[in-house]
Amino acid sequence: MALPSAVRLLPEVADALAEGRPVVALESTIIAHGMPYPQNVETARRVEGLIRAGGAVPATIAVVDGAIQVGLDADLLERLGTADTVAKLSRRDLPMAIATKRLGATTVATTMIGASLAGISIFVTGGIGGVHRGAEQSFDISADLTELSRTNVGVVCAGAKSILDLPKTLETLETLGVPVIGYQTDRFPPFYARTSDLPVDHRAESAAEIAAILAAKWALGLDGGAVIANPAPAETALPADEIETYIAQAIAEARAQGVRGKAETPFLLKRITELTGGRSLAANIALVENNAHLGAAIAVALAGRRA
Ligand code: PSU
Ligand code: MN
Numbered sequence: 359m360a361l362p363s364a365v366r367l368l369p370e371v372a373d374a375l376a377e378g379r380p381v382v383a384l385e386s387t388i389i390a391h392g393m394p395y396p397q398n399v400e401t402a403r404r405v406e407g408l409i410r411a412g413g414a415v416p417a418t419i420a421v422v423d424g425a426i427q428v429g430l431d432a433d434l435l436e437r438l439g440t441a442d443t444v445a446k447l448s449r450r451d452l453p454m455a456i457a458t459k460r461l462g463a464t465t466v467a468t469t470m471i472g473a474s475l476a477g478i479s480i481f482v483t484g485g486i487g488g489v490h491r492g493a494e495q496s497f498d499i500s501a502d503l504t505e506l507s508r509t510n511v512g513v514v515c516a517g518a519k520s521i522l523d524l525p526k527t528l529e530t531l532e533t534l535g536v537p538v539i540g541y542q543t544d545r546f547p548p549f550y551a552r553t554s555d556l557p558v559d560h561r562a563e564s565a566a567e568i569a570a571i572l573a574a575k576w577a578l579g580l581d582g583g584a585v586i587a588n589p590a591p592a593e594t595a596l597p598a599d600e601i602e603t604y605i606a607q608a609i610a611e612a613r614a615q616g617v618r619g620k621a622e623t624p625f626l627l628k629r630i631t632e633l634t635g636g637r638s639l640a641a642n643i644a645l646v647e648n649n650a651h652l653g654a655a656i657a658v659a660l661a662g663r664r665a
Contacts, residue, residue, distance in 0.1 A: 361475065361476070362475060363425075364424065364425045364426060364456050365425060365426045365428065365472065365475045365476060366425045366426070366427050366428065367417075367428045367429060367476060368417065368427070368428065368429025368430070368431065370415060370429060371415055371417045371428055371429035371476070374415040375476065375477050375478070378661060378664060378665060379414075379415060379661060380413060380414035380415070380480075380654070380657035380658045380660065380661040381414060381415045381416075381417050381476075381478045381480075381657065382409045382414045382415070382416055382417065382478070382480050382481065382482055382650075382653045382654055382657045383417050383418075383419055383428070383469055383470075383472070383473035383476075383478045383480065383481040383482070383511070384402070384405060384406070384409075384416055384417065384418040384419065384469070384481070384482055384483070385418070385419065385463075385464050385465065385466060385469040385481070385483050386418060386419060386420040386430075386438050386463040386464050386469070387446055387447075387463040387464060387465045387466075387469075388401075388402075388483060388484055388646070389401075389402050389418075389435070389438050389439050389463065390438050390439065390441070390444040390446070390463035391444070391446050391463060391623075391624040391627075392484065392623075392624065392627055392642070393627075393639060393642065393643070394628070394631070394639070395439050395440055396439070397639060397643065398439045399435055399436055399439035399440075401643050401646060401647075402418060402435050402439065403432075403435065404647060405482070405646055405647060405650045406418065408647055408650035408651060408654070409482070409650050409653065409654045411654075412650065412651055412653075412654025412655060412657075412658065413654060413658045414480075414653075414654040414657040414658060415429075416429075417429040417473070417476070417478060418430045418435065419464045419468075419469045419472040419473065420434065420438055420461070420462065420463055420464055421445075421447055421452070421455045421456060421460065421461070421462035421463075421464065421468075422434060422461060422462075423459055424456050424457070424459040425456065426452075426456070426464075426468075426471070426472040426475065428472055428473070428475075428476045428478070437461070438461070438463060441461060443461075444461050444462065444463050445460050445461070445462040445463065446462070446463055446465060446620050446624070447462040447463060447464055447465060447468045448465050448467050448468060448501045448620070449467050449468060449471065449501050449504075449505060450501070451468075452468055452471065465487065465501075465502065466481075466483055466486050466487060466500075466502040466505065466513060467487075467500075467501045467502045467504075467505035468505075469481055469483070470505050470506070470509045470511040470513065470583060471505070471509060473511045474509045474510055474511050478511070479510065479511055479512060479572065479576075479657070479660055480511070480512050480514065480653050480656050480657040480660065481511050481512070481513050481514065481653070482514045482515075482646070482649045482650050482652075482653035482654075483513065483514070483515050483646070483649070484515060484516060484549070484642055484645055484646045484649070485515050485516055485517060485518050485519045485549040486500070486502045486503075486506070486513060486515050486517075486518050486585060487500025487501070487502035487503070487518070487522075487623065488500055488502070488503060488518040488519075488522040488523070488524070488526075488527030488530070489503070489522060489523045489526035489527045489529075489530055490521075490522055490523065490622065491521070491522065491523045491609060492523075493523060493526060496618065498618070498619070498622070499530065503527070503530050503531060503534060503536070504534065505583070506531065506534065506536045506582060506583045506584075506585065507534035507535060507536055507582045507583075508581055508582055509581075509582065509583055510576055510581055510582065510583060511583045512568070512572050512583055512584045512586055512656065513583055513584070513585055513586065514586045514588060514649045514652050514653040514656065515585065515586070515587060515588070515649060516547050516549050516587070516588055516589065516590045516645040516646075516648070516649060517546050517547035517548055517549050517554075517585075517587045517589075518546075518548070518549065519548070519549040519550070519623075519626075519627075520548040520549060520550065520551065520554075520598070520601065520602065520605055521605050521608070521609065521623070521626045521627075521630070524546065524548060524554060524556055525556060528546060528556055531585065532559075534582070535580070535582060536582055536583065536584060536585060537559055537560065537571065537575065537584040537585070538558045538559040538560075538584070538585045538587060539558065539559065539560050539561075539562050539568060539571060539584055539585065539586050539587065540558035540559075540560070540561045540562070540587050541562055541568070541586060541587065541588040541589075541652060542561070542562075542563055542589075543558065543561060543587070543589050544557060544558060544561050545557060545558065546558050546587055547587050547588070547589040547590060548598065549590065549642075549645070550590065550595065550596045550601045550630075550638055550641050550642075551590070551595055551596055551597065551598035551601055552589045552590055552592060552595040553589060553598075554598070558587060562586075565652060565655035565656045565658070565659045566659045568586055568656050568659070569656050569659035569660045569662075569663055570663075571584065572584060572656075572660065573660065573663055586652070586653075586656070588645075588648060588649050588652050590641060590644065590645040590648065591644050591645065591648050593644070594637075594640050594641045594643075594644040594645075595641055595645075596634065596637060596638065596641055601630075601634070601638070604629075604630050604633040604634055604638070605626070605630060607629075607633060608625075608626045608629035608630050608633065609626065611629060612625050612626060612629075627642075
């Protein structure tokens with residue numbers, strides 16, 4: 359399929375894809391809106407290094423100069439991590455960001471779109487967006503969930519953040535037909551903590567098994583992605599009841615200050631980092647790195663199946 363003119367590939371990424379070598383997509387909202395500087399840029403670089411060490415080529419995605427840029431050079435990564443006006447782009451924002459040539463960070467939803475257009479099947483991030491607490495009033499449900507139902511990219515994450523309503527998030531994923539695969543776990547990981555009491559759809563023991571599931575899904579023409587849920591590393595994970603206190607406080611502050619819509623997730627992440635004295639940030643960094651190992655292994659397994 360010809361690449362649309364509004365999609366640009368870094369030459370290294372284009373070469374890898376042309377040769378059928380494994381490539382792993384990475385998002386940029388986590389850089390621009392999910393972590394403070396300089397940890398955001400340092401983490402982005404380290405995660406790219408881990409993907410390489412795992413035998414795949416990293417492709418961080420953002421919107422730059424009127425195109426979806428797949429694969430960022432060091433300058434762009436730094437710009438995204440330091441600029442104070444980077445748009446946070448979900449599916450509906452893409453046309454405007456491209457037409458007006460704004461610098462934009464891609465969320466899970468738009469990173470999936472860019473990856474899929476480029477021909478990348480695996481994407482590594484921290485946590486997906488989901489159904490927000492109080493959604494029965496606010497209707498705030500992340501567009502990440504609808505994207506997972508329609509775009510063929512497997513998303514490796516540490517579950518969804520417990521700032522969300524996780525039972526409603528899992529119910530919605532079920533309705534949308536999105537497989538939720540636990541990597542060596544029966545329970546859906548709640549991001550900062552290692553485990554919840556919520557069951558996953560399927561437990562997979564290896565990257566090869568996950569690659570086989572994705573291949574089977576797409577071979578049947580069952581469009582959409584899958585959530586590959588990898589529990590946060592034990593060393594940095596935070597106790598569930600402790601983090602819950604901070605989450606409840608941060609949500610109460612957001613409500614009191616009228617923070618809503620796309621500003622809510624960045625607000626909560628920043629506040630929780632402050633309230634935990636940086637421990638939630640350390641946990642966040644460690645879990646993304648942990649996901650990079652698994653994502654590279656799945657991309658390698660998928661490329662092996664296609665060879
Ligand atoms: N999870 C994280 N850090 C993040 C995000 C999710 O651990 O920065 C970002 C992702 O880009 C995700 C977005 O797609 O937040 C969801 O935003 P919203 O809740 O507004 O849909
Ligand atoms: Mn939202």
